[in-house]
Amino acid sequence: MADILITHGKVGTMDGERRFFEDGAVAIEGNKIVAVGPTSEVTAAHSAVRTIDATGKVIAPGLICTHGHMASTLSHNMPVDFSKFTKFTDMMEMWWWPQVEDQTFADDIYWATKYAAARMLKSGTTTIGDMLEAPSALPGALDHQARACDEAGIRAVLAFEATERTSKELGEMAVQENLRFVKERNKPDARVTGCFSCHTAYTASPDMLRETRKLANETGAGLFIHVAEFPPQLTVDKWGKADPQVLEETGFLGPDVMTIHCIHMTDEDIDLWAQHDVKVAHTPMSNMLGGIGVANIPQMMSKGITVSLGHDCFFTLDVIEVMRAAYLIHKVVPGPNPANMIFFQALEMATVNGAKALNMAKEIGSLEVGKKADVLIIEDKCPTPINAGTWMWYLVHDMSSADVETVFVDGQIVVEDHKLMTIDEEEALCKSQEQAWAMWKRAGVV
Numbered sequence: 001m002a003d004i005l006i007t008h009g010k011v012g013t014m015d016g017e018r019r020f021f022e023d024g025a026v027a028i029e030g031n032k033i034v035a036v037g038p039t040s041e042v043t044a045a046h047s048a049v050r051t052i053d054a055t056g057k058v059i060a061p062g063l064i065c066t067h068g069h070m071a072s073t074l075s076h077n078m079p080v081d082f083s084k085f086t087k088f089t090d091m092m093e094m095w096w097w098p099q100v101e102d103q104t105f106a107d108d109i110y111w112a113t114k115y116a117a118a119r120m121l122k123s124g125t126t127t128i129g130d131m132l133e134a135p136s137a138l139p140g141a142l143d144h145q146a147r148a149c150d151e152a153g154i155r156a157v158l159a160f161e162a163t164e165r166t167s168k169e170l171g172e173m174a175v176q177e178n179l180r181f182v183k184e185r186n187k188p189d190a191r192v193t194g195c196f197s198c199h200t201a202y203t204a205s206p207d208m209l210r211e212t213r214k215l216a217n218e219t220g221a222g223l224f225i226h227v228a229e230f231p232p233q234l235t236v237d238k239w240g241k242a243d244p245q246v247l248e249e250t251g252f253l254g255p256d257v258m259t260i261h262c263i264h265m266t267d268e269d270i271d272l273w274a275q276h277d278v279k280v281a282h283t284p285m286s287n288m289l290g291g292i293g294v295a296n297i298p299q300m301m302s303k304g305i306t307v308s309l310g311h312d313c314f315f316t317l318d319v320i321e322v323m324r325a326a327y328l329i330h331k332v333v334p335g336p337n338p339a340n341m342i343f344f345q346a347l348e349m350a351t352v353n354g355a356k357a358l359n360m361a362k363e364i365g366s367l368e369v370g371k372k373a374d375v376l377i378i379e380d381k382c383p384t385p386i387n388a389g390t391w392m393w394y395l396v397h398d399m400s401s402a403d404v405e406t407v408f409v410d411g412q413i414v415v416e417d418h419k420l421m422t423i424d425e426e427e428a429l430c431k432s433q434e435q436a437w438a439m440w441k442r443a444g445v446v
Contacts, residue, residue: 002027002048007039009054012391014061014351014366020388028373031411036367054377061366062126062374063319064354067260067281067310070116070130071109074436075100088292099443104134108435109144115432117152118425119317123401126374126409127155129358131197138173142181149192153414153422157358159197159224171208182221191410197224201246202235209250222256222359229261244269258357263293274303279357284325286312294333298340308357309349318401323350343396377406
């Protein structure tokens with residue numbers, strides 16, 4: 001017997017055939033999907049403890065954000081004089097590193113992550129890939145973040161961003177933090193797991209990149225790294241080569257590597273990514289906010305590179321907005337050409353490609369038998385009919401986070417009737433505001 005039957009909904013699967021069922025159903029048993037198909041067929045084969053009637057609503061897979069810094073949401077709207085930053089490195093060196101990263105402590109991590117997880121779940125994001133930036137909270141920093149994710153009910157792949165920007169000792173401490181967390185958390189069926197992460201090829205030495213690659217090989221965990229976000233000359237001046245070439249020479253690249261941003265990439269770099277099956281996390285809104293450029297995503301996709309989406313926590317936490325931004329900006333840059341980005345490509349970035357980028361393609365990203373039950377029930381507020389020919393258009397063109405009614409993660413209802421069921425959302429908001437104000441005081445900006 002199934003635990004839950006969701007019946008009579010308009011089911012868009014995002015499976016390999018992109019199937020759609022006008023009167024469809026999904027059966028959930030434990031944390032897995034055990035049936036997807038026409039309501040008549042699914043209900044004939046499965047009874048359930050609870051049945052949810054989704055008549056007039058859309059059933060879709062949970063959205064996936066492959067890059068964020070949840071703890072860093074405390075920096076939102078920080079009263080900083082941005083007029084003094086004339087280039088991206090100014091923003092990092094004068095603000096982000098000293099006033100955000102270095103001023104983030106254990107309680108900040110816990111409450112900011114809780115707040116961010118709540119916001120994402122209510123807007124339909126069921127999985128987050130996150131890089132924690134808080135050297136002052138080492139060791140044990142990832143435990144505070146994991147506890148918040150556990151309590152909120154979100155699926156997460158967490159890593160501490162290892163960097164040697166201040167010392168080699170700090171870098172090694174961060175690498176060991178990731179190793180400890182991976183060994184403790186990466187168990188079968190775990191909802192919150194770990195991987196390895198280095199900040200950039202600019203702030204991590206070749207030796208650190210090699211060591212991190214070695215540990216990832218030994219443990220089977222993936223790797224996150226920012227690439228080509230800074231102007232290439234910075235890494236060239238330091239190591240004699242740009243980011244992609246440093247990563248290639250150190251043996252860092254591979255199909256388990258997710259590279260974030262990838263803005264300043266040459267044609268040769270993109271070919272290198274395709275050769276190694278390296279994944280990309282595209283963060284269009286934060287890249288625009290920082291004034292650092294637009295990655296050549298259409299070219300990457302034409303080479304078969306897996307491109308996913310991240311909000312980066314610099315701006316909105318709503319992946320629906322990020323998906324729409326990616327969909328629209330590439331019709332203009334590079335371009336203009338409205339065919340540079342097609343609606344279904346944007347939806348793939350937020351679902352199946354996100355799963356591939358996190359090395360979870362067999363577990364999440366689509367509604368299929370055997371996959372984890374990460375499911376959305378969305379109210380139909382579309383002004384035109386939703387059917388087999390229009391449902392993907394709808395999710396990209398018209399869906400709003402306010403339309404997300406019910407959210408399942410790992411077979412558990414975490415949002416029901418637009419209400420978060422796992423944690424006290426108001427408490428998370430208030431505590432996040434308190435922690436932000438305290439952090440801003442430590443940073444000397446208030």
